[in-house]
Amino acid sequence: MGTEWIExxxxxxxxxxxxxxxxxPFGLWHGGxxxxxxxxxxxxxxxxxxxxxxxxxxxxxxxxxxxSVTDGWxxxxxxxxxxxxxxxxxxxxxxxxxxxxxxxxRITVFLRRARPDSATS
Numbered sequence: 001m002g003t004e005w006i007e008x009x010x011x012x013x014x015x016x017x018x019x020x021x022x023x024x025p026f027g028l029w030h031g032g033x034x035x036x037x038x039x040x041x042x043x044x045x046x047x048x049x050x051x052x053x054x055x056x057x058x059x060x061x062x063x064x065x066x067x068s069v070t071d072g073w074x075x076x077x078x079x080x081x082x083x084x085x086x087x088x089x090x091x092x093x094x095x096x097x098x099x100x101x102x103x104x105x106r107i108t109v110f111l112r113r114a115r116p117d118s119a120t121s
Contacts, residue, residue, distance in 0.1 A: 010049035041078035042090040042107035053114030060108040072097035
């Protein structure tokens with residue numbers, strides 16, 4: 001996909017992806033690419049929350065495709081709505097180079113936090 005990661009924190013992740021190479025047969029940015037970018041951003045933010053000993057899994061995605069794009073880059077920003085003990089939910093806005101939002105997504109991610117080592121408890 002050619003994705004570039006710009007910022008990754010537990011509460012926010014930013015990345016971008018070129019439209020070229022990620023289009024559907026009519027030459028438009030593919031809706032599936034929007035979903036992949038959105039879920040990847042939310043999952044990376046969630047992974048930053050649980051750390052290297054934890055794991056995350058996307059459990060729900062809702063994406064509304066708002067506009068079509070034929071060239072340039074799509075920049076996505078995932079912003080935490082809530083980070084709980086086992087679930088984190090993120091709003092993800094995907095925006096074209098001209099500032100137009102092309103997709104609005106909401107992603108929920110399961111958080112498997114590292115268990116404390118029982119030998120040290």
